[in-house]
Amino acid sequence: MLSYDEAYNIIRNNFSFLKTEIIEVGLLNSLNHILAEDIIADINMPPFDNSSMDGYAVMFNPEIMQWNLIGEIPAGANSKVSINDNSTVEIMTGARLPAGADTIIPLEDVAVEKNLIKLKDGAKISKGQYVRRTGEDLKLNSIAVHKYTMLRPKNISLAAACGASKVKVFSPFKMGILATGDELVDINEKPENDSIRASNNYSLFTAIKDINMLPVDFGFVNDKPEFINEKLKSALGTNLDILITTGGVSVGKYDYLRNILEEVGAKIIFWKVNIKPGKPLLFCVYEKKEKSILIFGLPGNPVSALVGFNLFIKRNIFDYFNIKQDDTFRAVLSEDLHKDDSRRHLVWAFAKYEKEKGTYSVRKSGRQSSGNMAGMSNANCLLIFEEEKDTLHKGEMVQCIRL
Amino acid sequence: MLSYDEAYNIIRNNFSFLKTEIIEVGLLNSLNHILAEDIIADINMPPFDNSSMDGYAVMFNPEIMQWNLIGEIPAGANSKVSINDNSTVEIMTGARLPAGADTIIPLEDVAVEKNLIKLKDGAKISKGQYVRRTGEDLKLNSIAVHKYTMLRPKNISLAAACGASKVKVFSPFKMGILATGDELVDINEKPENDSIRASNNYSLFTAIKDINMLPVDFGFVNDKPEFINEKLKSALGTNLDILITTGGVSVGKYDYLRNILEEVGAKIIFWKVNIKPGKPLLFCVYEKKEKSILIFGLPGNPVSALVGFNLFIKRNIFDYFNIKQDDTFRAVLSEDLHKDDSRRHLVWAFAKYEKEKGTYSVRKSGRQSSGNMAGMSNANCLLIFEEEKDTLHKGEMVQCIRL
Numbered sequence: 093m094l095s096y097d098e099a100y101n102i103i104r105n106n107f108s109f110l111k112t113e114i115i116e117v118g119l120l121n122s123l124n125h126i127l128a129e130d131i132i133a134d135i136n137m138p139p140f141d142n143s144s145m146d147g148y149a150v151m152f153n154p155e156i157m158q159w160n161l162i163g164e165i166p167a168g169a170n171s172k173v174s175i176n177d178n179s180t181v182e183i184m185t186g187a188r189l190p191a192g193a194d195t196i197i198p199l200e201d202v203a204v205e206k207n208l209i210k211l212k213d214g215a216k217i218s219k220g221q222y223v224r225r226t227g228e229d230l231k232l233n234s235i236a237v238h239k240y241t242m243l244r245p246k247n248i249s250l251a252a253a254c255g256a257s258k259v260k261v262f263s264p265f266k267m268g269i270l271a272t273g274d275e276l277v278d279i280n281e282k283p284e285n286d287s288i289r290a291s292n293n294y295s296l297f298t299a300i301k302d303i304n305m306l307p308v309d310f311g312f313v314n315d316k317p318e319f320i321n322e323k324l325k326s327a328l329g330t331n332l333d334i335l336i337t338t339g340g341v342s343v344g345k346y347d348y349l350r351n352i353l354e355e356v357g358a359k360i361i362f363w364k365v366n367i368k369p370g371k372p373l374l375f376c377v378y379e380k381k382e383k384s385i386l387i388f389g390l391p392g393n394p395v396s397a398l399v400g401f402n403l404f405i406k407r408n409i410f411d412y413f414n415i416k417q418d419d420t421f422r423a424v425l426s427e428d429l430h431k432d433d434s435r436r437h438l439v440w441a442f443a444k445y446e447k448e449k450g451t452y453s454v455r456k457s458g459r460q461s462s463g464n465m466a467g468m469s470n471a472n473c474l475l476i477f478e479e480e481k482d483t484l485h486k487g488e489m490v491q492c493i494r495l
Numbered sequence: 496m497l498s499y500d501e502a503y504n505i506i507r508n509n510f511s512f513l514k515t516e517i518i519e520v521g522l523l524n525s526l527n528h529i530l531a532e533d534i535i536a537d538i539n540m541p542p543f544d545n546s547s548m549d550g551y552a553v554m555f556n557p558e559i560m561q562w563n564l565i566g567e568i569p570a571g572a573n574s575k576v577s578i579n580d581n582s583t584v585e586i587m588t589g590a591r592l593p594a595g596a597d598t599i600i601p602l603e604d605v606a607v608e609k610n611l612i613k614l615k616d617g618a619k620i621s622k623g624q625y626v627r628r629t630g631e632d633l634k635l636n637s638i639a640v641h642k643y644t645m646l647r648p649k650n651i652s653l654a655a656a657c658g659a660s661k662v663k664v665f666s667p668f669k670m671g672i673l674a675t676g677d678e679l680v681d682i683n684e685k686p687e688n689d690s691i692r693a694s695n696n697y698s699l700f701t702a703i704k705d706i707n708m709l710p711v712d713f714g715f716v717n718d719k720p721e722f723i724n725e726k727l728k729s730a731l732g733t734n735l736d737i738l739i740t741t742g743g744v745s746v747g748k749y750d751y752l753r754n755i756l757e758e759v760g761a762k763i764i765f766w767k768v769n770i771k772p773g774k775p776l777l778f779c780v781y782e783k784k785e786k787s788i789l790i791f792g793l794p795g796n797p798v799s800a801l802v803g804f805n806l807f808i809k810r811n812i813f814d815y816f817n818i819k820q821d822d823t824f825r826a827v828l829s830e831d832l833h834k835d836d837s838r839r840h841l842v843w844a845f846a847k848y849e850k851e852k853g854t855y856s857v858r859k860s861g862r863q864s865s866g867n868m869a870g871m872s873n874a875n876c877l878l879i880f881e882e883e884k885d886t887l888h889k890g891e892m893v894q895c896i897r898l
Contacts, residue, residue, distance in 0.1 A: 119682075120712075123701040131581065138866055139686060145747055166677060166718070170688040185745055186678060186796065186866075188689045229862070230869040237872060239826075245705060246898065249698035249797045250872040252682045254692070273571060275589060279522075279655045283542060285573040286591045288656070295652035298526040302648060309523075315569070342549055342588055393589065394652045418897070421824070422853040443821075450825040450892055459632065463541055463589075466633040467654040469640060470820065489853055494821070495649065 094405070094478065096436045098367040099373065103404055106361060106377055107412045109384040110333050113263040119251060120458045124304040126413045127263035131237040131251050141189045145222040148202060148209055149193035151177040152219040158210040165190060180209050189223060196222035207213040240414040262413060264305040265333040269296045271312035272320055272349060273339040273392050291465070292338040292390075292397050299401050303409060308332065315340065317348050324356050328378050332385050336405065339392030340346035341372040349389055350374055358387055366479065368435045369396040373404065396462045399438050399474065402495065419494040421473075423452035429477060429484040436479045440464075440471035443492055454492055471495065498882065499806070502768040502776065506807055509764060509780055510815045511535045512701045512787040513736050516666035522654055525646045527707040528664035529816045534640040535653050539630035548625040551605060551612050552596035555622040556579040561613040568593060583612050592626060599625035643713060643817040667708040668736040672699045674715035675723055675752060676742040676795050694868070695741040695793075695800050702804050706812060711735065718743065720751050727759050731781050735788050738846055739808065742795030744775040752792055753777055761790055769882065771838045772799040772865040776807065799865045802841050802877065805898065822897040824876075826855035832880060832887040839882045843867075843874035857895055874898065 094102070096354035103357055106241025114128045142150065144491070150159055159180035162370070165171040165187040173181055176193035181190050189196075236254045237247050243259070269292070276290040277283050290312040300307035313323045320340070327335055340349030341363070354360060358376040365373050374389030390400040410417050415420055422462060423443045431437055443454040473492040477484055484490055497505070517531045546552065553562055562583035568574040568590040576584055577594030584593050592599075604618035608866070614620070639657045640650050646662070654662060668715055672695070679693040682687050690722035693715040711733070715769040716726045723743070730738055743752030757763060768776050777792030793803040813820050826846045834840055846857040857878055861870025876895040880887055887893055 108821065109828065119697055120700055122800060123704055135686060139691070142689075144864060144866065144867075169677070186691070224864055229864070229867045236869065243701075244898070245698045245800060246874065247704035247872045248701045249694050249801060250868045252694035252697035253797065253868055255692060256680050257683050273589075279658050280660050283538060284660065286543065286545075288542070289588070289658060291652050291655035294522055294655035295648045296521055300647035301526055304634050313854065394656065398652060418848065420848055420850075445821065445823055447744045447823075450894070461547060461627055461632070463545075463547065463627050464632040465653045465656055466540065466639065469650045471649065476631075492854070495647070 093364050094362055095364045095366050099362060099375070100404065100408070102195065102362060103375060103386075103408050104378045104411055106375075106386060107408055109377060109379075110265070110385045110386065110412070111336060114260050115263045116258050116260050117255050119248060119259055122248060122251075122261060123245070125243050125259075126415065127237060127239055127241045127243055127259060128262045129260040130235045130239050131254055131256045131259065133232055133234050133236045135254070136232045137230040137253065138224045138226060138228070139469045141192055141198045142183060142187065142224050143183045143222060145196050146185050146225050147183060147196045147198040147222065148180045149175065149183045149189050150180050150195050150197060150217075151175060151192050152195040152217065153177045153436075155495050158208055161204075161207045161209050186233045187214050194223065195219055198222065201218065242413075242415050265409065266306045266308055266331060267300045268308045268310050268327050268330070268332045268335040269293055269300075270310040270323055270335065271338045271392070272315060272328055273312065274315040276314070276339075291394050292392070295394060295398055296336055296338070296401060299406070303406055303411065315348065317352055320352050321356060324352060328356060328358075328385055331383070333383070334405070335378075335387045336390060336401070337383055337387070338390045338397045341374045341389040341391060343349050353387065353389070364437050367403075368433070368437045370395070370400040370403070370438070371435065373400055391462070393462045394465050395440070395468050398468065402493070403438065403473070403482055420488045421452060421492055421494060423454035423473075423475075423492050424482055425486055425488050425490045426453050426455040428486050430476060431482055438479035439475040439477055440468050441473050441475040441492060442471055443473045452492075454490065496767050496769045497765055498769050502765060502778070503807065503811070505765060505791075506778060506811050509778075509789060510811055512782075513668070513815070515784045517663050518666045519661050519663050522651060523660060525651060525654075525662050525664060526648070527664075529645055529818065530640060530642055530644045530646055530662060531665045532663040533638045533642050534657055534659045534662065534687065536633045536637050536639045536657050538657070539635045540633040540656065541627045541629060541631070543629055545627050546586045546590055546592065546599045546625060547586055547627050548601045549588050550586060550601040550625065551583040552578065552586045552592055552597045553583050553598050553600060553620075554578060554595050555596055555598040555620065556707050557579045561611055562610050564610045565606075575769055597626065598622055601625065640750050645816075645818050648766045668812065669709045669711055669734060669737040670703045670739075671711045671713050671730050671733070671735045672696055673713040673726055673730055673738065674741045674795070675718060676715065676819045677718040679715045679717070679742075680720065685832060694797050695795070698797060698801055699739055699741070699804060702801065702809070704807055708812065718751065720755055723751060723755050724759060727755060731759060731761075731788055734786075736786070737808070738781075738788055738790045739793060739804070740790070740802045743791045744777045744792040744794060746805055756790065756792070769838050770806070771836070771840045772796070773803045773806070773841070775802055783830075794865070797868050798843070798871050801871065805843065805877070805896070824855060824879075824895055824897060825892045826857035826895050828889055828891045828893045829856050829858040829889055831889050832859065834880060834885055837882050840880035842878040842880055843871050844876050844878040844895060855895070857893060
């Protein structure tokens with residue numbers, strides 16, 4: 093059986109079949125989109141030598157401790173005033189330095205006597221202080237925000253300062269969701285007898301929205317081969333990039349999905365990964381002239397389905413777009429954990445920041461049955477319990493993935 | 496001057512003036528909304544004793560190693576079959592246990608000879624194995640998802656399983672943005688002479704969207720008291736919960752904002768906090784019959800404005816809704832840092848997870864001028880440099896806020 097790493101890498105290689113499109117969006121609508129161009133600085137930042145304080149602009153001279161006040165420069169004023177080493181102007185934060193000035197003295201360091209500005213006793217000046225130099229943060233024509241940046245407010249701030257009121261971003265992947273299972277009923281129904289509500293459509297739809305991709309809900313279908321066949325064909329006939337199915341991939345007799353996917357022309361790349369939960373992951377590629385569709389057959393139970401989405405789909409999409417993921421952290425385990433197989437376990441867990449120690453502690457979140465949606469709902473991370481280990485000890489540092 | 500903690504607490508106390516409204520949204524649109532009700536389990540989870548494996552259901556008896564196969568139960572089938580200690584049925588993952596059964600033997604642990612199921616040599620059975628008991632994850636009528644949960648896919652999964660196709664959530668705060676400053680020009684214009692582009696409207700608009708609140712952009716206005724007065728009155732006349740202004744709060748002559756806010760009837764709560772950047776934060780309350788508006792006067796430079804938003808506004812909104820923030824972490828400092836004042840510095844920094852060591856390292860992101868938007872754009876956290884310290888040493892553990 094494939095290890096987690098092997099499965100991950102195979103999927104990553106197959107992501108190269110996907111084609112990206114580029115769209116243009118207004119900067120106010122660009123949050124969390126992935127930039128498909130470099131944003132270039134069309135100005136120097138700062139655009140001119142300017143003051144970083146409210147104060148007085150002077151020409152530095154270590155011998156001179158007082159100046160004649162000859163004017164003032166508010167921010168935004170296009171002042172033509174110039175000074176010599178005996179004169180000064182009052183200057184506001186952000187205002188351009190007057191000709192001749194190279195140094196700013198903060199308001200609080202001077203005493204003002206009519207038009208005479210005197211340095212206070214004990215106040216020191218160093219040449220060039222509180223001056224922001226032209227282009228020192230970003231030079232004209234250099235790259236301000238790099239291609240493949242996921243645009244956050246801090247980047248949007250800089251893009252706005254560069255005049256990028258519209259930006260080119262990658263079109264989000266269109267990601268279909270199709271749940272399968274005889275036991276499924278609509279969530280508006282009260283499940284009777286042996287049925288359960290079709291919750292995967294909801295968790296996956298919102299998980300796709302959460303990474304700013306485009307979910308397309310194909311609903312759910314019962315375990316009748318002809319129904320599944322028809323639904324799959326119709327989903328694969330659309331312009332999806334990725335199709336996620338749930339259910340129908342374990343070894344039970346009624347788990348038809350693999351065969352039907354082959355019938356409709358999908359190429360099975362692998363089935364099963366040495367992890368828990370989520371072992372019966374099925375991965376296929378459906379090749380079309382225009383573009384191929386990657387198919388992920390996730391297990392039907394909601395816990396395994398969401399683990400599979402997080403581990404294999406979400407992370408690979410981030411990798412595909414070169415987005416650095418900052419979701420891994422170490423935590424001190426609060427209890428012993430055991431397992432008796434050589435699978436990699438992903439343990440739904442709850443990490444807590446211990447302010448005084450400056451570290452995270454982590455404990456598992458309830459019983460680790462693949463049906464325990466309550467435990468999953470209360471978790472805030474997945475704890476990684478590696479293949480080769482059978483015990484993780486209380487006090488040990490373990491690796492976790494933030495959710 | 497107020498310390499960071501003092502200022503924070505004063506703001507937190509004043510958040511009690513805000514009134515929340517409750518709205519109902521469809522579950523598919525509930526992502527990142529804050530739940531305003533407990534979601535109650537209207538069923539047991541699991542709803543019946545069921546199998547957690549594909550396998551054979553038996554009545555546990557340590558003496559018996561083989562069974563007659565008398566049927567099969569797919570998931571979702573409402574089977575009426577029952578067994579005794581010599582008989583078994585094939586059962587699929589998730590299917591209800593037949594009457595009499597208490598234990599599941601996985602497929603791989605048996606050999607099948609026609610209708611005889613034999614336990615393989617070496618395979619062991621323990622009573623109750625691979626059975627999920629009725630209600631063991633969540634009992635009927637207990638709380639499935641608690642009020643004040645920010646709904647994530649893992650919670651939405653559980654809500655769907657409880658049939659909550661619509662949920663009550665808190666209406667997002669309506670948050671106005673008004674930039675002030677004579678130097679500001681529209682971002683579509685090329686700034687000439689001493690002007691700069693009005694980028695704060697863009698960074699704050701998207702920062703508000705990022706926390707799923709409702710931004711209302713009032714644009715920017717030049718430093719003419721009568722213009723600012725008029726704009727403020729019109730903004731405060733709407734049904735905003737929070738108004739954020741930028742600019743006009745430092746000690747410069749042209750920083751009118753404080754006086755004008757008093758003129759229009761706002762109550763100044765405090766001005767200036769002992770931090771850098773962002774010192775001249777102005778905080779006011781505008782009391783109205785229907786509801787009050789909290790007013791945050793952030794500094795005009797884009798770096799200080801975004802620090803102020805993150806430290807005082809975003810964190811207080813999360814606190815208000817009882818949302819636990821998981822954005823603080825410790826990292827090993829990669830370089831010495833110095834400061835020569837007793838303010839709390841927030842250093843734009845870049846933290847990197849050192850996979851082999853299992854810890855984060857952190858270094859500052861460029862020059863810490865309050866105008867360095869490029870340094871801010873490249874940062875991924877704010878490093879906290881406490882009031883009382885003048886040096887942070889290379890190798891020291893420092894506290895950071897993830898962005």
